[in-house]
Amino acid sequence: MAVSEEIFAKVKDILVDALGVDDDEVTPQATLMGDLGAESIDFLDIVFRLEKSFDIKIPRGELFPEVDAADTSLVADGVITPKGLEELKTRMPHADVATFAKDPRVDKISGLFTVEMICKYLQNKLGK
Amino acid sequence: MRWFWIDRFVEFERGKHAVSVKNVSLSEEHIHDHVPGCPVMPASLMIEGMAQTGGILLAEASDFQKMVVLAKLPKITFHGFATPGDTIRYHVTMMQETTEGGIVECKGYIGERLICEGEICFAFLEAPAGENGSSVNAFATSGLASILKVGKVQQQFQPS
Structure with missing residues (x-):
């Protein structure tokens, strides 16, 4: 778009x-x-x-949106899980989650x- | 000493604008301590005066049911000094009010002279529970809301 x-x-x-x-x-x-x-x-x-x-x-x-880093189904070992990525895609359809998914570390999430x-x-x- | 950096409101239009005054006095300790030998009103306390004016404007709009905190000063510019004997008039206008907080535009004048101007961003916080389970209202506990009663401005400018 x-x-x-x-x-x-x-x-x-x-x-x-x-x-x-x-x-x-x-x-x-x-x-x-x-x-x-x-x-x-x-x-x-x-x-x-x-x-x-x-x-x-x-x-x-x-x-x-805020990501609950304490939820282990969304974040594990400082990395967003596949479930977390799906949730991000749903909650942030306006963001480039596909690029972020290549290196989905929590400390990189602000790049979205x-x-x-x-x-x-x-x-x-x-x-x- | 109470943490009041305005003396009274002289205009108050609910949720829209307010004008307060601060009389600067040589008897105030900070005047002597801020710049030794040069008695001036600290800029930080003028910001506090504008924040109290704007914070009360925002909180009064919800009958002081929301806890208002200063979140950010996106812009602030000082054009001059305030010295003992000056009366600063803080003009505050509501720019935006939402369920999360609000932004006000503020200007400080001495007579016709603009000495400071800027914007202040406020956020609403969840009020902590009090001893009896009711929420603790910061404006009530600090007595800040009582400034509205000085000179009975609240009744005078209450919308009909």
Whole structure:
């Protein structure tokens, strides 16, 4: 699915405001935590701004799901299990879980949270 | 000393905006300790004043049933100093309120002079249970909500 330029432009403005980054740092492939320096509390701020900007409601955990690392059926030895990957695909259809599945270590999971992931989520949400 | 960094509200429109004032006094200890020899109001305490104004605006909208905590300062800029004798007016406007928290825009003025501006992001937390099983409300226990009663602003600006 191609990312809508209109949605990407609005998401870029939101991330510049929320994370204090330069707009040229916000590329579709940029990861929120690794490339843009987001911390967990920033996700709340980003969700607030997306809701306001796009006039939508984003239920808790819908855009940025949390994985229960204590659930051994989902995570074993620091790696997401096949069941966990299936759950991720279900809960995050807007994320590139297939690429993550090639090296599904828990410490790599933040790589799923990219600018493009947010844009795809919004496109699905807005039906565009 | 109580952790109150605003003296009273002068405007309060439920869930929309509020204006509070802070009178800066030479009798306050921090004025002398912050920059020795140069009595100025610490910027961090102006942030606290704006956060208390915004936090009460957000909490009052739910009749103080939600525990509001400062989560983040996405933006904050200071343009000048506040010194003893100044009255700072904190103007706070609700930008977004959700089931998870909210964001306010805030500006601080001395007279017509803008001295600080920014945004504050708040989150709602689950209130811990009290001794009798009821939830503990931070605004009630700290007395912060009582600022609304100073000058009876709550009655004066309560929507009809």
